[in-house]
Amino acid sequence: MIEVALRKTFPGFTLDVAWQAGDEVVTLFGPSGAGKSLTLQCLAGLARPDAGRVVVNGRVFDDVAAGVHLPPQARHLGYVFQGYALFPHLTVAENVAFGLRDRPAAERRRRTVDVLAQLELGNLGARYPGELSGGQQQRVAVGRAIAPDPAVLLLDEPLSALDAPLRRQLRAELRALIVGLRRTVVLVTHDLGEAYQLGDRLVLYEAGRVVQAGPKAEVLGRPASPAVARLIGLRNVVRGVVVKAATDRVEIDWRGHTVEAVNSLAAPFQAPAGAPVAFVVRPEHVRLIRKDRVGPDPAHHMNLLEGAIVDAIDHGTTWTLLFRIAAPGPPSQGAYDLEIEVPHLVYEILDISRDREWRVSMHRGALQVLASADPA
Amino acid sequence: MSDAVATALWLSVRVSILATLAAALVGIPLAYLLAKRRFWGHQALDVFVMLPLVLPPTVTGYYLIVLLGRRGWLGGPLYELTGFSLPFTWYAAVVASAVMALPLLVRPARAAIESVNPDLERAAYVLGRSEWRTALEVTLPLARRGIVAGAVLAFARALGEFGATLMLAGNIPGRTTTVPLAIYTAVSTGETAEAQFLVLLLTTLSCAVVVIAGRLGSRL
Numbered sequence: 371m372i373e374v375a376l377r378k379t380f381p382g383f384t385l386d387v388a389w390q391a392g393d394e395v396v397t398l399f400g401p402s403g404a405g406k407s408l409t410l411q412c413l414a415g416l417a418r419p420d421a422g423r424v425v426v427n428g429r430v431f432d433d434v435a436a437g438v439h440l441p442p443q444a445r446h447l448g449y450v451f452q453g454y455a456l457f458p459h460l461t462v463a464e465n466v467a468f469g470l471r472d473r474p475a476a477e478r479r480r481r482t483v484d485v486l487a488q489l490e491l492g493n494l495g496a497r498y499p500g501e502l503s504g505g506q507q508q509r510v511a512v513g514r515a516i517a518p519d520p521a522v523l524l525l526d527e528p529l530s531a532l533d534a535p536l537r538r539q540l541r542a543e544l545r546a547l548i549v550g551l552r553r554t555v556v557l558v559t560h561d562l563g564e565a566y567q568l569g570d571r572l573v574l575y576e577a578g579r580v581v582q583a584g585p586k587a588e589v590l591g592r593p594a595s596p597a598v599a600r601l602i603g604l605r606n607v608v609r610g611v612v613v614k615a616a617t618d619r620v621e622i623d624w625r626g627h628t629v630e631a632v633n634s635l636a637a638p639f640q641a642p643a644g645a646p647v648a649f650v651v652r653p654e655h656v657r658l659i660r661k662d663r664v665g666p667d668p669a670h671h672m673n674l675l676e677g678a679i680v681d682a683i684d685h686g687t688t689w690t691l692l693f694r695i696a697a698p699g700p701p702s703q704g705a706y707d708l709e710i711e712v713p714h715l716v717y718e719i720l721d722i723s724r725d726r727e728w729r730v731s732m733h734r735g736a737l738q739v740l741a742s743a744d745p746a
Numbered sequence: 747m748s749d750a751v752a753t754a755l756w757l758s759v760r761v762s763i764l765a766t767l768a769a770a771l772v773g774i775p776l777a778y779l780l781a782k783r784r785f786w787g788h789q790a791l792d793v794f795v796m797l798p799l800v801l802p803p804t805v806t807g808y809y810l811i812v813l814l815g816r817r818g819w820l821g822g823p824l825y826e827l828t829g830f831s832l833p834f835t836w837y838a839a840v841v842a843s844a845v846m847a848l849p850l851l852v853r854p855a856r857a858a859i860e861s862v863n864p865d866l867e868r869a870a871y872v873l874g875r876s877e878w879r880t881a882l883e884v885t886l887p888l889a890r891r892g893i894v895a896g897a898v899l900a901f902a903r904a905l906g907e908f909g910a911t912l913m914l915a916g917n918i919p920g921r922t923t924t925v926p927l928a929i930y931t932a933v934s935t936g937e938t939a940e941a942q943f944l945v946l947l948l949t950t951l952s953c954a955v956v957v958i959a960g961r962l963g964s965r966l
Contacts, residue, residue, distance in 0.1 A: 416868050442871040449872040455865035459887050469873035518873070 376422040399565035400575030406558040415442035448515030448523040456499035463495035469518040595742040606651040608702040625697040631737035648743040653711040655736030659729040671731040754928040762904040765843035777855035799849040807913025838915035843907040847900035858892020898959035
């Protein structure tokens with residue numbers, strides 16, 4: 371169990387965050403420079419907050435108001451540094467045993483052997499870190515951190531120093547290892563796939579603040595604001611004006627057309643007519659309909675809009691089409707209103723390269739209304 | 747080799763080794779302090795340690811007399827208490843050489859300490875080591891190349907030290923006449939052969955120090 375509330379100010383940057391987590395894996399996700407690593411340093415006692423509290427399993431590590439600040443030596447945390455920070459002048463076994471100095475020699479040896487075996491480093495104990503591959507170094511770093519059996523394990527970008535294929539391969543291994551600890555694990559990453567696969571709980575960082583926190587499915591399934599939606603990589607984050615917000619659906623005026631979205635049953639969106647609203651359209655859920663086709667069935671073709679494809683980007687197996695709605699006023703996303711993703715085959719069958727005037731339809735379930743329209 | 751030459755050589759070696767040890771004893775903690783801490787007077791200390799590098803050796807020697815002479819700030823009370831007076835003893839040659847050698851040791855040692863990845867020290871703190879233990883087990887072992895390089899420079903400097911030694915220890919044959927002073931004496935008294943021999947000796951010795959240091963450096 372960990373409770374964190376921190377504020378630390380630098381010229382041009384302020385970290386101001388609060389979150390908590392139980393005995394689970396919590397990933398701090400956000401762009402570089404958002405304050406994720408600084409948070410880890412504060413948790414470990416390597417940086418001193420200007421204000422706030424850090425409490426781990428009932429032990430107060432920091433309480434600025436009460437003048438409490440435990441040094442890193444007294445916190446007994448595990449810390450896997452970005453780039454691993456293995457001691458280059460010590461062997462693998464000496465690195466792993468480094469945090470066991472106050473144990474009796476026999477126990478120290480036994481624990482070192484156990485940890486090396488657990489991480490499948492058993493035959494590398496006498497090697498030096500410089501002689502190991504990146505993946506092996508990563509395991510030594512984790513081994514050194516968990517050998518003293520810490521109450522909390524902190525990992526700063528544990529896979530970012532590795533090549534992409536190896537990184538994906540090691541994710542599952544790392545997940546199994548850190549879940550097996552049954553401790554609070556705090557992991558920092560700027561890779562959404564890593565955050566999703568490794569964590570149970572997500573804390574989204576942006577510019578020194580937490581923009582959303584919660585179980586990962588909830589955060590990714592129900593982004594609270596346009597900032598969160600963009601942070602987790604959603605495209606077509608656009609804004610309109612509420613026409614009517616009912617319990618089952620929300621009607622939105624978007625670029626002079628009224629579109630309909632399904633309202634959430636669990637956390638229904640409520641706002642008066644005329645209020646600004648932000649929503650997300652999944653690019654792969656937009657259907658293209660040929661303009662000359664007569665009498666589209668409104669039951670099958672909800673949210674029908676006319677317009678033109680203004681640009682197309684080839685991604686190899688898919689095309690991204692940039693679609694502009696035929697309506698006065700500036701488009702929602704610069705030169706276009708919607709990104710539409712179609713497979714190569716569909717692009718060729720529909721002959722999209724020649725025909726640029728289209729209608730689009732979006733099922734109301736493909737439109738997701740965000741709880742807050744606040745752009746920040 | 748005449749007795750006088752042998753005595754000068756033995757004295758030079760003894761003085762240089764002890765001066766290097768003294769410079770290391772003071773210089774390594776000093777280098778760590780200058781690299782790691784920011785305190786009031788940091789820059790003043792930095793300048794003070796580097797002074798012997800830029801001052802004429804006779805000036806440094808003069809300050810040492812003011813400080814350590816029989817009526818000096820430190821030397822006075824010492825003489826009152828123990829009756830021991832440092833100037834014109836071979837210890838004075840050690841002190842003068844150590845002071846002259848100190849900046850040459852501190853500079854590379856400090857640079858090496860500063861270049862140790864701070865995450866390694868943080869890792870040691872998180873794993874329970876105090877700053878003192880971390881310095882002994884992590885920082886200094888990883889900075890050893892720079893420290894040894896500095897010690898070699900310091901030794902070479904001590905071996906060739908002339909001006910400050912002359913000021914503080916004098917040029918007493920058999921007692922404070924190191925090889926550089928013996929060369930000066932030989933030249934000024936017209937003993938060309940002895941001067942040439944000593945010059946070659948010091949050149950050979952200095953070359954040997956550089957070669958040994960190189961071998962040592964590549965093995966660390």
